[in-house]
Amino acid sequence: MRKIRSHLTSLFFAVISIIYVSPIFIVLMNSFKRRTAISSEPFKLPNAESFISLGNYITGMTFGNYPFYKSVLYSFIITIASALLILICTSMCAWFIVRVDNKICKIFYYLCIFSMIVPFQMVMYTLSKTADSLSLNTPFTIPIIYLGFGAGLAVFMFVGFVKSIPLSMEESASIDGCGPMRTFFEVILPIMKPTLISVGILQIMWIWNDYLLPYLVLDIKKYRTIPIHIQYLNGSYGQTDIGAIMALIVLSIIPIIIFYFTSQKYIIKGIIAGSVKG
Amino acid sequence: MKRLLSRWFPIFFLPTALSFIIGFLYPFISGIYLSFCSFITTSDATFIGIENYKAVFSDPSFLYSFLFTIAFALVSVVLINLIAFMIAYALTSGIRGANLFRTVFFMPNLIGGIVLGYIWQLIFDGILSRYGTSISLNPTYGFWGLIILMCWQQIGYMMIIYIAGLQSVPEDIYEAARIDGAGKWQILKKVTVPMVMPSITICTFLTLTNSFKLFDQNLSLTAGQPGTVGAGGRTVYLTEMLALNIYNTFYRNNNTRGIGQAKAVIFFLIVTVIALSQLYFTRRKEVQQ
């Protein structure tokens, strides 16, 4: 009886899953279709007439005067550097906030929460000016902006999880003569692994797909990211090459899917490691 | 330990705090200053006092989009959290293919908001056009369209947080509950939910603020349509949420950037009150470890 029920649940989820991914499938399917066929019959599979094989991909990648490979490169640099910076700095900061717990920490923590509430539109112009005057407008320096702007969510999540770590573990480490650095990196960080990965995924998703912030902050004469590149496929007077856009969306999803699938393994590992602490 | 650690603040605390000041606090405070100014760019601002705020309160579209956003946030917070929790619960109770399903449910997050809006517009209109209508013609369809889109995108995200929360509940607590003769439902109610309260806090907070800040999806799915022409021939858009309303105000004419900024400040204050009271109430329910 239990087995049947479990199978039924699986079946139920399988059906839901198919419905769930179908929009992504629609994008994939349409990326191989002529752009006129996309708007007129979005749900149809490509047929002999509408199929243009890799045409959209070629258009998308060779479009304009900015080389696509550079956008890809900068997207990778910005995403990886920013995510790493955010993970290391904010996890340390969160631990500090929870354990030191003085007035400044409390104020900072509430400021972080505030920052998640503020709409980007409110700070966009002042942010772009600040970033420009501090030269934080290159792929190598923009991670500082992302750390500042993404700190809210990350600190908030880390603080939530650090609070659930029993103090006894750190105390025993400090009795063993570990300084804060060693305690953090050898005791705290391994426990936080599942959270690190969850926060990491969320930050990477955000930064990888982010459009308006890099568009306004980066020196876009020199540096572009994939979302900016995609936005440039929108021409004026309705000259939108929807086919090429679909193709580039597919391309931009691939690295993230690969990343997600590989990090999944670590989530499971992390959970096992984490559950030992009990 | 506390004392020792606090001396390490330049390493643990300062990098994040400094970046936060550069990337958020300073732009935010100058943003508040700008709401009292008339400006085109940030460098040509002239102080005009509370004129902008007066203009906000005489704008009927702001009140409308505020109410619309509240309704939207309520429905989406409840739906997303319920469904995400149920999925996370099911996926952690050892069903077949849990890994695959988890991946699938998370996948909508892989696509950026603007694109998601366009895809769903294709789908909704593909269906609605058979009945001679469209999502941009009926505010009820627009509302539920946004809800479906929001659920579709956010459930996977919240599910991840719930899974992390559920997995971190120590097995021995369940064991103890079972030995005490607790049934499945009772364990869920008395053990699981209180233990994952931190996750619930985080997820409610995130869905709440995400719903309030929703912009890209709103812009690309309905763009605020349809509208009705109100007093003074000004159009109130019936599916326009707060962030979009603010954004549209920015470019309305050469006087309105300050008004947009003032709206953003008011918006911020409202969300702060709502979000902090939510945090206060859910945090109270968290189990002290």
Place this chain on the structure above:
Amino acid sequence: MKKTTSLIIVMLLSIGIFSSCRRQQQTAAGSVYYLNFKPEQDAAWQELAREYTEETGVQVTVLTASEGNYEATLTSEIGKNDPPTLFQVNGPVGLQNWKNYCYDLSSSAVYSELTDKNFALTENNMVYGIAYVIETYGIIYNKTLLNKYFASTFSTIKSVDEINGFDSFATVVREIQANKESLGVSGAFTSAGMDSSSDWRFKTHLANMPIYYEYKDENITSTSAIKGTYLDNYKQIWDLYIENATVPKTAIATKTATDAQTEFKTGRAVFYQNGTWEYSNCKFDPASGEGLLDAEFGMLPIYIGAPGEENQGLCTGSENYWCVNKNASPEDIEATLQFINWVVTSDTGTESLAEDMNFVSPFKNAESADNPLVDIANEYIEDGKISVSWNFSTIPSDAWKNGVGTALTQYAAGSGSWESVRKAFVEGWASEYAAANR
């Protein structure tokens, strides 16, 4: 250890500040930074910039704002350390935002190159902007299909010369619509799409007609309050568009520019309200086998049933004006003025404007653009027809256009009344004007 680490962090953060100081010193020779508006001309501008740098050694950077983001991009870029030296505004209303940033061009060489000084944006004897492209719109038609109609038995009108007002035009449209199967089309008009990629054709370009006639009656060039004298005519032409199209009028809310373009290109519709810029999108493309041959393009004035419209020509004007950034360094301003003067006078520049960008530009040395729709527009002027000016650039705000557009959509879908369009048009104008000029 602690001190070293904190020192490193402080140093890292200050590198940024130092490097920004360093950057400001390098612009001694003068350079040009053009923030371009039209994405479809980006490649041509990049090429032109490269050639200019090769020829003169002056650095020219061209950045195109992504679609729909020009104001946001300009706002952000102009506040930076290295702001655009050349940008654009869309007319007298758009100028109000940027007036304080505009260098007075009255003594510039490029101003003296204008064929008609009306193509400059002037206020109090200051020249703030110079139009660099003149465009024309009307009702583009497919000659082959229209001739098929003239030759058919059911047509009461037998030649294009007989179409000289709303009534005769409406007759043609209705007869085509009634006999669409025998003509092999899906409708007389392409879909009047109200998606944001296409709605400007009606909320802005078509709305220009009632505004134009009202201004003409009142003998004014702008107004704080429009009366809406010609709103019935606006309704008349809008009804004609939506009732005689390839799709039912309830379906236009989500139709896009690409939809209408495809319908016209593939011969499924006879009439298509659009402009000279649309030629390159609709011309015959050997790769797909779609599109119209040059000889198949025709263009009619938009007749709305106003008095004296038999002499009305096409709608001609500009919504693209160059402005030079007053706050740039004197060297950069000088370099920019020289660059635009080179663009409108040199062979390389004028060729690029005419051939690569397909622009009709209002400068003395301009070459004629390779575009049959432009030739048609010139014929109307030679025939003594009176061009309709682009008065939509005096519309008080974008919010007005959006309000009218939304009301038009709902009127078409049956969920709104014409009264809403009237309110958005007349009352909306007054309140938007008041809001923009407080």
